[in-house]
Amino acid sequence: MTISRGPNFCVALTTVRQRAVVQTRARTKTKMALDSALSTPQRVAVIGGGLAGLSTTYHLLEKMPSGRHLSVEVFDKGLVGTAGASAVAGGLLHPLSPRGKLVHLGMEGLQATNYLLDKAQRSSADVGCTPESVVLRNELYRVAMTPNNVKQLQTTAQTLPELCEWVDSGTDLSGLFSEGDNSVLGALRMYNGCKVIHPPSYLSSLWAACESLADEKELSVSWNIIHGDDGFTESTLSAWKNRLKDFDAVVVSAGSGMFGTFLPLASLPIQLVRGQSLEMRIPSDAQWSKNALLCGKYVSPLADKDTVLVGATHEFQENALNVKGVLAELKIRTEGMVPKLWEQGVIQRMTVGYRVQSERGRHGRLPIVGRIPMPFAEALHRNAWVFSGLSSRGLLYHGIFGEALAGAVLQGNESLIHVSYPELAWWQKS
Template sequence: MHIDIYDEVGIGGGASGVAGGLIHPYSPKAKLLWRGAECWKECNKLLNIAEGAATTRKSEIVDKDLDHELGEVIVWRRGILRPATTMKNVDILNENAQNCLGSCNIETIDQDGAKNLVPDICVPFNSAIFMPQAVNIHPQRYLQALFVACENLVLDLTALGYEGNKISLHKKSVNSLVELAGEYDAAIICLGAKSDMLPDLSGRLPLRPCRGVVAHLQLSEDIRDEYGTQSPSILSDAWLAAQGTRNMVMGSTWEWRSRDYSSNVSAEEASKALEELLPKAAGVFPSIKNWKFTRARAGLRAMPPLTPLGSIPLLGSVDDAVNGNHICKYWVFTGLGSRGLLYHGWLGKLMAEAVISCNEDVLPPELTSWRKIQR
């Protein structure tokens, strides 16, 4: 099996690499997401694989896009705290705490319990939930470590006598699927919000683009009270992803219908994002005002259509759009929205099975129902 990855911005250079990295299998109202159990299980498997690859690298091929030293922290396993900010939140959080996954349970706590976890937390309605198994990851390090894990797998298979396997990264774009005609047995389009920019798919995917800005914060040098080494990240109207004791990511804004794909953020856009996010974050963690803004980054989410089951990603064969037949050669994998870091493991597993078997029927019908939705 030979796999070529074409990515003009490199591994983790898009919206997924910009994300805050808070991962749990629940919706904003704490209800279990569609297929949340399956996604959470596969997500944890890949987190373990990425951590292993980052500390025991075997490959001599060094990805030029790595912006860090392998072995740095990829996953912070200290849970996520969500204070209730309205009376309606109190009822919803308490109700859904009764129906949660054993592998990622929800604990209902009061203000005293929350302060034991984050001393400076503010719990306006004396009610919060704590998800002790939820995690916070560094998305770019994680995605790059997964690529390293794939390289390592090729080396392991070769050592066992299974020669001929290969994986390569090409840092360039593909302007049309016609460029790939005759070269591959299958092509999977996973371009996120850029998927419908391919002329072959233009106007065919019901995606809703949404730009999000996140702010990177650092504790001022003159302040000694660091964020607790075991204190959880905070999920509220604005989330705070703790990365160590003196670094934090705050997010995120939602600019619907944006077509700005750049991760760069102008001074004006950064200022507007801070004006929007800081008051929300300070409402539950007042000490955030002592943290210093260092930079802002942005990404364009590929939001799927809303359905009775929630926002379901878009997967399936698109041969009819590309060449008018159904030979299962061209596939689309997009619309993961703001939950790509949770969905990708399980959906990737399904996608691989469908591609290898040339059988779209292995995909749950919810994933292909987008064809019935008009843009």
């Protein structure tokens, strides 16, 4: 380019320089866009379709810019809503610790889960559910059984009035607690986003929401049951590696399945805690409002109005408790709360699930979210990510962290997670 020297030389030169800078910026931008287009995965495998896997799947589809191609393929051992801890969870969504303290990112987690719940409820009809079968109650109660509990929970009610209120046992409880001699001194009513969810209906409906979002954006999503007709066995990492070789990114969200095939990946700081629960039928004329009540253990309504879920054991030992042991652990902690249940209820079914419990740190038990480091990833896939260790907070944390993970996977940039949530790097430092 020739620059004529004249009165406007400086201006002209500045303009040219500016243009050059603008052009360089534009080139850099185009290059970045190209790089990002090239590095944006087009085919993502999600191993495990529980709360963690489905939240990630939904957010991957939602975050993908329109007009681009993305195929998300979920691999699971079972049908949606039937396997893993998510399918047998108590369905209790709230952000408070047993002592009534707000847990880390509790309000943000609640909001993120309610966002997904809304999407799931809107798609519930596609899988034969209704919004009311996804969310069974819009409130739940943390029950105080000792004067110390009363003090703690009353303080919570004063500090978080937008989330909860204190209900004195002396006031009209409208059948809140079971009739009969109970030892309840009052309760913290949690509402405004706190809910009782029916996990199988929620998972099925969230999957329907994924399918409809994919249709709308002309993306692709599929559920693949492993051990299918193709004779594929997932029992070894090398079998998975071969299966996943044509994918651009892989998210491992296999819950307790992490302990079989996948744990050697990174010796993650997690442990398994077995949880057994009882489904109990109560007489339909029982004077009980069937609210969800928590006090260490819980008694929670189920979709069938005469059935409740009583759970769950916390078993760290290798051998599972037998029926007698489960009964003893659950009865002793809930009898004072709902005595009539144990007099009139009939046990129908026992369920079992495994919480993947992460180590407790400064912020409580945070999940494991991020990129599987090399050389561990090499054994599975060069671009492998993990979402596990949701402990007992699966409902509270799957939305917020599934969204963060999906953003990072699409950009191929783990630091995006840590910019928003630096504390999520905890497991990489240990």
